[in-house]
Amino acid sequence: MTDQEILGACTRILQDLLSDDSIALTMTTEREDVPNWDSLAYVSFIVAVEIEFGVKFPVADVESFSDVGAVVRRIKALMAGP
Amino acid sequence: MSANVSNPIQILRRVQNMMDWLPEPSDFRRDLRQSLEMASSADRLHALARLAQHRLGFLETILLDRALGRLCVERVPGFSNVRLAILGSATVDHLAAPIRVAGLRRNLLMEVHVGAYGQYRQELLDSASPLHTFCPQIVLLSLTARAAIDDVPVTATADEANATLGRAIDEMRVLWTKAQEAFNATVIQQTFLNVAEPLFGSHDRVVSGAPARLIARLNDQLVEAASAHAVSILDLARRSERDGLNAWFDATRWLQGKFEIAPQAAPMYGELVARVVGAERGLSKKCLVLDLDNTLWGGVVGDDGLDGIVLGDGSAVGEAHVALQRYAAQLRDRGVILAVCSKNDPAIAEAVFHHHPEMVLKRSDIAAFCANWDDKPENLEVIAHQLNIGLDSLVFVDDNPAERARVRESLPMVAVPEMPGDVAQYVGCLADAGYFEAVAFTPEDRQRGDQYVANASRTDAQKSAPSLDAFLAGLEMSVIFGPFQAVDLNRVTQLINKTNQFNPTTRRRTAQDVSRFLATGRDLTLQFRLVDRFGDNGLVSAMILRPDPNVPDLFEIDTWVMSCRVFGRQLEMEVMNIAVEAARLRGARAFRGVYIPTAKNGVVSGLYPRLGFSADPRPLATSGASGWLMCLADYVPLGTHINRKPEVSVG
Numbered sequence: 113m114t115d116q117e118i119l120g121a122c123t124r125i126l127q128d129l130l131s132d133d134s135i136a137l138t139m140t141t142e143r144e145d146v147p148n149w150d151s152l153a154y155v156s157f158i159v160a161v162e163i164e165f166g167v168k169f170p171v172a173d174v175e176s177f178s179d180v181g182a183v184v185r186r187i188k189a190l191m192a193g194p
Numbered sequence: 195m196s197a198n199v200s201n202p203i204q205i206l207r208r209v210q211n212m213m214d215w216l217p218e219p220s221d222f223r224r225d226l227r228q229s230l231e232m233a234s235s236a237d238r239l240h241a242l243a244r245l246a247q248h249r250l251g252f253l254e255t256i257l258l259d260r261a262l263g264r265l266c267v268e269r270v271p272g273f274s275n276v277r278l279a280i281l282g283s284a285t286v287d288h289l290a291a292p293i294r295v296a297g298l299r300r301n302l303l304m305e306v307h308v309g310a311y312g313q314y315r316q317e318l319l320d321s322a323s324p325l326h327t328f329c330p331q332i333v334l335l336s337l338t339a340r341a342a343i344d345d346v347p348v349t350a351t352a353d354e355a356n357a358t359l360g361r362a363i364d365e366m367r368v369l370w371t372k373a374q375e376a377f378n379a380t381v382i383q384q385t386f387l388n389v390a391e392p393l394f395g396s397h398d399r400v401v402s403g404a405p406a407r408l409i410a411r412l413n414d415q416l417v418e419a420a421s422a423h424a425v426s427i428l429d430l431a432r433r434s435e436r437d438g439l440n441a442w443f444d445a446t447r448w449l450q451g452k453f454e455i456a457p458q459a460a461p462m463y464g465e466l467v468a469r470v471v472g473a474e475r476g477l478s479k480k481c482l483v484l485d486l487d488n489t490l491w492g493g494v495v496g497d498d499g500l501d502g503i504v505l506g507d508g509s510a511v512g513e514a515h516v517a518l519q520r521y522a523a524q525l526r527d528r529g530v531i532l533a534v535c536s537k538n539d540p541a542i543a544e545a546v547f548h549h550h551p552e553m554v555l556k557r558s559d560i561a562a563f564c565a566n567w568d569d570k571p572e573n574l575e576v577i578a579h580q581l582n583i584g585l586d587s588l589v590f591v592d593d594n595p596a597e598r599a600r601v602r603e604s605l606p607m608v609a610v611p612e613m614p615g616d617v618a619q620y621v622g623c624l625a626d627a628g629y630f631e632a633v634a635f636t637p638e639d640r641q642r643g644d645q646y647v648a649n650a651s652r653t654d655a656q657k658s659a660p661s662l663d664a665f666l667a668g669l670e671m672s673v674i675f676g677p678f679q680a681v682d683l684n685r686v687t688q689l690i691n692k693t694n695q696f697n698p699t700t701r702r703r704t705a706q707d708v709s710r711f712l713a714t715g716r717d718l719t720l721q722f723r724l725v726d727r728f729g730d731n732g733l734v735s736a737m738i739l740r741p742d743p744n745v746p747d748l749f750e751i752d753t754w755v756m757s758c759r760v761f762g763r764q765l766e767m768e769v770m771n772i773a774v775e776a777a778r779l780r781g782a783r784a785f786r787g788v789y790i791p792t793a794k795n796g797v798v799s800g801l802y803p804r805l806g807f808s809a810d811p812r813p814l815a816t817s818g819a820s821g822w823l824m825c826l827a828d829y830v831p832l833g834t835h836i837n838r839k840p841e842v843s844v845g
Contacts, residue, residue, distance in 0.1 A: 128253060131260055152287055155450060159457045160253045171446045 118184045125160045139181030209441050212462045215611040215627035219248040236270050246299040255461045259291035279307040279330035281314035283341040284454045292464025300472045318372045332380050333373040338454050339386035339409040350403035363419050370423050380704045382470055383420050385413045385431035389443050424705040426470050426633045469631040476692035479629040480583050485592035486536035491515045506552030514617040519554035521621045526559055529639030530630050533562040535573045540565040561646035570597055571604040582758040589629045636685040638732040648728040666835040669726040673768050674839045678712045678719040685733045689755050694794040696756035724760050734760045747783040767832035770805050774829050787822040
């Protein structure tokens with residue numbers, strides 16, 4: 113999967129979770145940039161992404177993702193295997 | 195734990211398949227969109243309720259809940275409203291949406307109040323809290339064991355451990371009583387997830403201060419105390435044993451935001467909650483309808499013959515079918531009615547029950563037996579009619595996907611589990627589906643199987659009797675009656691909450707409500723058992739009469755329920771005779787009855803005029819409802835074939 117494909121899937125998940133089709137994530141989007149992306153919605157986003165891609169983020173990651181790009185890169189790495 | 199954690203992906207997959215008795219939606223997003231495009235909000239709600247009957251994952255559950263919230267419906271015919279508060283010592287916010295969706299699966303519109311994080315004591319005890327404004331009908335306590343026993347050192351002596359457990363249980367008792375008294379709420383107490391890591395290994399079971407042992411003992415004591423307080427249990431501890439703790443608890447989520455119940459397991463959590471709420475409200479299923487060929491036994495008896503079917507001895511597949519029969523027999527023993535619905539020659543099908551040595555189920559275990567070549571939905575209607583229960587009380591088990599689809603399509607109210615491809619999984623699938631969830635096990639439940647056999651004998655007697663009158667006279671019926679007693683509490687509550695047909699007002703009562711009627715002595719309560727020459731039908735009718743606060747000699751029939759098993763036996767007439775006499779002793783001079791129509795209580799639409807009441811012209815608040823009055827001075831006792839045996843003096 114390319115970064116853009118993963119980013120697209122993440123965008124759809126967040127649009128669903130926040131009921132907001134206008135959300136357009138980029139690799140540099142941060143949580144504060146998206147209205148209503150509160151801590152519960154963040155956990156839901158992480159869980160939904162894990163289910164979608166069949167990956168499990170280490171706790172260190174979920175605590176410190178700096179932007180959406182970091183999530184995308186981590187998904188890519190986890191999907192590639194150890 | 196490390197072996198499991200190393201494969202979290204497999205755990206995720208397992209959790210996603212937790213609710214595998216529900217069919218997959220064909221296209222969730224399309225169905226959701228179409229539901230919301232329907233003309234009226236009631237249609238949209240019905241469409242969403244149908245969608246909720248499907249297997250929904252974590253995200254789908256949130257999306258369905260979001261759509262439900264946008265409907266902004268308050269009251270819709272066919273749906274009941276429930277206010278539930280979930281109070282937790284950890285994060286429980288993520289459980290509200292799954293509870294609402296699982297409620298919708300049962301036509302319950304749940305309004306959920308989520309308690310503030312860790313504030314359950316304050317919210318319950320402070321009468322100015324948002325919880326008190328919300329005034330829940332159900333209080334669900336979802337607590338962590340850490341909160342109760344974290345301060346016990348592993349070196350604790352048995353006495354120290356006992357003291358801590360005792361304190362924890364005492365605190366629960368205070369909270370339960372508060373919820374029961376402040377809101378008159380039904381309390382549901384979740385058992386503690388045993389998240390303790392092994393410390394000694396197997397020896398944990400032996401050490402008083404070992405966390406795993408403490409939590410196990412805490413759960414044992416919790417369940418006992420809850421039962422004494424009429425508190426219902428949500429047994430998450432047992433569920434997590436079945437699914438594996440790691441399906442329910444995810445250390446990452448705990449560390450990240452104090453989620454003790456993993457968000458991906460939340461849809462199943464909602465389902466478990468809605469089952470208990472449904473059971474409290476009489477929504478659990480009552481009858482298991484079984485297909486025969488390749489369900490109760492392997493092979494097709496019409497082709498393979500009595501000797502050719504695969505059942506029991508010498509075959510793993512045969513043993514799997516025996517296991518299903520054993521499970522069905524156990525369900526029968528706990529009060530679930532069994533029926534058969536099969537495309538078969540009736541004589542050949544019955545012969546298996548009579549002559550195959552490996553059959554666990556006997557023909558007499560089956561209360562309704564439909565083996566013919568008719569369409570299955572038609573047969574299911576026959577079965578429901580014959581047993582005098584609603585189609586929505588049936589669970590239909592069939593190995594054939596085409597038959598399942600056919601029944602789902604024509605009778606959407608019948609529960610049809612997706613049976614797994616492997617017959618070894620049949621029992622597990624049926625058990626996990628939780629259709630027969632109960633909150634009590636009453637003497638009537640224990641005898642129900644025999645009562646249906648006795649009913650079959652009564653039907654035979656009716657066929658051979660020259661007239662209905664001769665049949666009723668020949669039954670040698672007696673009614674045993676008296677006021678509600680403490681020992682009847684469970685059965686009376688169950689009868690009030692499960693009776694949909696003979697129930698003019700459909701008022702539901704919690705066990706606390708019923709015990710209050712029993713304690714105050716202000717109201718007149720009556721319970722009735724019917725015995726005849728074929729057996730004891732058990733406690734089959736209950737009545738609550740309340741003096742009007744403004745006109746004390748006018749008694750309002752607040753509640754009157756009668757089991758469908760004794761319809762057509764003149765019992766309602768004898769009950770009225772007895773009620774009139776008992777009320778006269780209390781100074782009553784008139785009765786008032788109200789009929790509030792529902793989809794199911796048409797059988798009592800003409801009850802009060804039939805018993806001699808006349809229409810009360812005053813308008814009623816509920817639309818469609820009618821009021822009926824009777825002056826007791828004019829009452830002429832109704833003639834019946836029922837003798838009387840007062841249990842204790844009434845009045």
